[in-house]
Amino acid sequence: MGVDNNFALGFLFSIETAVYSFLTYLLYSFYQGFGRRYVKYWTLSLACLSVQHLALSIQKFLPQFHELTPVQILLTCIVQVNQYLFIWFFFIGLYYTNKNLKYSNRLVKKTIIVPILLGIFVSLLFAFDEQAVFNRFYLRESLADFIFAGIFMFIFFFVFNLKKLHFSGTILLFYSALMCFRYLLFSFLSVGFLTEPWLQDLTAILVYFDFGAKVTLGFLLLVWMQGAERSVAEIAINRAQYLDKHDLLTGALNREQVIEKLPIAIEQAVKNNQKLAVYLIDIKRFKFVNDTYGLKVGDLILGQIAVRLSESILLPLVVGRLSGDSFVFAIEIIEDSQQQKAAQHLHDLISRPYLVNQQEIPLQCSVGYCLSPQDSSEAEDLLKKANLALFHAESQNIPSVKYESGMQSHGRHLLAVEKEIRQGLQNNEFILYFQPQLNLLTNRIEGVEALVRWQHPEKGLLSPDKFLPDFDALGMNGELDNYVLDLACKTNAQWYKQYKRRVAIAVNMTAVEFQDPKLISKIQTLLFKYDVPSSYLELEITENVVITDISVAMDTIVVLQNMGIKVSIDDFGTGYSSLAYLRQLPIDKIKIDRSFITEFSTNDSDLTIVNSMIKLSHGLGKRVLAEGVETLEQLNLLRKLGCDAVQGYFINRPLPPEKIANYLTRKK
Incomplete structure (x- = not known):
């Protein structure tokens, strides 16, 4: 009966090895395609599980001797080391799924030595004492179950505190609670009732339970990855939609959205019995800033300019970055005299020094502006005329210029x-x-x-x-x-x-x-x-x-x-x-x-x-x-x-x- 039982367990462990190897292959294929770091560690986790059960199947198929042989000790070391590596790699992979946590690759690699040493330690301690059967069981089974229970308890709280849980995350939450209860219960029962016959029956049942639980975990990881990639895809789509409407560097509207938003702003101004003033702003000598302080500093300043314009007390209806260091700013006004005051306000906003790396960088700007509906009611035409006014301001070295009809002929001449x-x-x-x-x-x-x-x-x-x-x-x-x-x-x-x-x-x-x-x-x-x-x-x-x-x-x-x-x-x-x-x-x-x-x-x-x-x-x-x-x-x-x-x-x-x-x- 003992031989038949070992053969049955060996066959079961062989099947488990094949199943875990297949799951490992699926995870590895996914990692090859997407290169996610957490998938790498989950692949290693299932690979260790496959090696563990391969060693278990070999143990069961080998002849059983009363004296411990070097081969049995080696196989025991392999089993113990890989079961600890399995749970450790699984937890590290889960840890990497949270991008908000800071980690060091070097530290993670150094911690791998802990499960390896632990597995070797529990395998060799009392290994050569034929009378220390109970001690070996407590070290290799009871202690392992207690450690697994602690890790699954930690996983439960880790997943519970994640900000966003998709479907597989919820399942993992309940799974970790169940596995924590399973390992903790058996750890205590094995210490107190090791010689009881019913405990042996429970152990036999748990072999099949663990097989199903670990297969479930493997498929759960696959579902997790699918959910995670779906979330990444949704974020990418949302980001693409945002970037389709906004300038990547400053967060202001891009040119296409400015053209789209201006007619809406014009319509709103008409409803409010007001006029829409459109300003084009060009930063003077910005190339000098890029060349002197570096492109990174220049990008930071452009971002600050966009924030200042968006947070203006004039409550702009449109703030956009057309290109380079050129911005558009549109507000509602009641009286024409407010146009020049608003232009001066823009000069005051831009000229306030920019603090970058504890260094103040002063800037000036040129402003060209026009008015709707007097100058035009078309977005493209308004931008064109504001640009003509801006060109006149820059060429004549004047801070602000309002569009006038004669500027078009001058522009054609140039x-x-x-x-x-x-x-x-x-x-x-x-x-x-x-x-x-x-x-x-x-x-x-x-x-x-x-x-x-x-x-x-x-x-x-x-x-x-x-x-x-x-x-x-x-x-x-x-x-x-x-x-x-x-x-x-x-x-x-x-x-x-x-x-x-x-x-x-x-x-x-x-x-x-x-x-x-x-x-x-x-x-x-x-x-x-x-x-x-x-x-x-x-x-x-x-x-x-x-x-x-x-x-x-x-x-x-x-x-x-x-x-x-x-x-x-x-x-x-x-x-x-x-x-x-x-x-x-x-x-x-x-x-x-x-x-x-x-x-x-x-x-x-x-x-x-x-x-x-x-x-x-x-x-x-x-x-x-x-x-x-x-x-x-x-x-x-x-x-x-x-x-x-x-x-x-x-x-x-x-x-x-x-x-x-x-x-x-x-x-x-």
């Missing part, structure tokens, strides 16, 4: 001009003329200033006043600066190759390009490309360029000077607070604006100003060049006042590159 300009840059239609600069001490040419002209294929040679305003309005000053820098360095290299002489070339820089963090690397690349020594390149900037961000300007100037490139202030005296910050700037040269030179020989006030500028500049260790010198009297007076250099029509008009040869071929 569209046509932009195409011409881009084609001109591509075809090298923009050329350089060079105006000589005379050193009054040596009476020789010390350098030339590069002045751009447009050799238009239809309109002929155009002076800067004919096309520079269009560059400014189109925001293409940076592209022109790069073009002129490249052409100046190329021309300098050609002069040296042809005449074996070099002359310093001064190039005007706009605020956009001078504040570009990549300016230094661009210049280094050009000097290396054309093999031009840095001392033969000079950059001219206006006071307004510096005052825009004096700290950044000073840092750039210092780096340029360390490279050997001279930096001068152009049109000095026409900007703001010239004398106040002149001493702070590490520049090499001051260029006095022609407006002070024109009449200074006959105007005592201008004479006094020029004299003061020269003395002040020399006192600060800076050279002085006077622009617009057109008479011998002006030249002699500037020489007498101690001016270092001059340029103007009296010296020479701006010349094409080939005519500079007259200066380059003269003997030194």
Whole structure:
């Protein structure tokens, strides 16, 4: 009977091994497809259960000896270690299903050693004492059941505290309560009634009960995964629907939703006997923020801007992000005078410093706006007209501009001009003329200033006043600066190759390009490309360029000077607070604006100003060049006042590159 019973149990354990292996395969296939971490541990859990029951079946099929053999001890170790790993991996997998909990992969891996050591310990303790049958049973069965009961009790409370339970979670809740009761009851009964015959019958029944319970657990895990993936799919669908309507970065409405919401807002404003004011907001110099502080900081600031606009006391009906650093803001108003007040409110919102990483970052914005129904009742048309007003605000450097009917023709003009300009840059239609600069001490040419002209294929040679305003309005000053820098360095290299002489070339820089963090690397690349020594390149900037961000300007100037490139202030005296910050700037040269030179020989006030500028500049260790010198009297007076250099029509008009040869071929 004992042999038959062992054979029956061995056959049962073999069937269990096959069933658990099949469930393991299903879980592993799911893990391969979806890569969920908790499925990985549940797969390992069922794999350990399969190994445990394989070892049990082998134990039952092997001949039974009175003395313990090494094979039996080994199989017992395998059984004990894998049953503890089974429950431990199951709990770790369940723990990983809660994404709100923090965990360490290294810590989880280290804890695996606990069930392994426990399994080995209970297998070897009393293993070689033939009289310690009861002790072995208590360690391998009673203790194991007690530990399992504790773990299932913990699982019960863990699942009970989960915020959201799907169907399989509810079943697992009752399952863990039942298994806790099963293991706890048998643990106590086995200690107190081990020798009772009915306990042996109960043990035989529990073998089949455990088989059904563990198979149920395997399928329960599969149902759990299906429910979990359904929840993930629902979240993904909801997120996709949200993202379809909102900007991913800021949470504001995206362009499509703005177009959809504006007609509703217009209709609501009409019902309330009010008007809808639509504002387009563009953040100034936001590229500079991204380049200086990093894209992550820029993204955080954009998010803060969206929050400020949404929480405005004006209670906006529509807040959206159209693109990049461009936002739309729509509110109801009663009187037209409220439009400008609202625009000022937007400036106040945007200009409040942004605190990022304990650093305050100030920003400014440009605002263009229009009104419905006066300007239009169509969403697309309102955005188009607000954008025209915004374009006018940016091109004219005005904080806020209201749409006017004439702006459309100006916009069409700029569209046509932009195409011409881009084609001109591509075809090298923009050329350089060079105006000589005379050193009054040596009476020789010390350098030339590069002045751009447009050799238009239809309109002929155009002076800067004919096309520079269009560059400014189109925001293409940076592209022109790069073009002129490249052409100046190329021309300098050609002069040296042809005449074996070099002359310093001064190039005007706009605020956009001078504040570009990549300016230094661009210049280094050009000097290396054309093999031009840095001392033969000079950059001219206006006071307004510096005052825009004096700290950044000073840092750039210092780096340029360390490279050997001279930096001068152009049109000095026409900007703001010239004398106040002149001493702070590490520049090499001051260029006095022609407006002070024109009449200074006959105007005592201008004479006094020029004299003061020269003395002040020399006192600060800076050279002085006077622009617009057109008479011998002006030249002699500037020489007498101690001016270092001059340029103007009296010296020479701006010349094409080939005519500079007259200066380059003269003997030194």
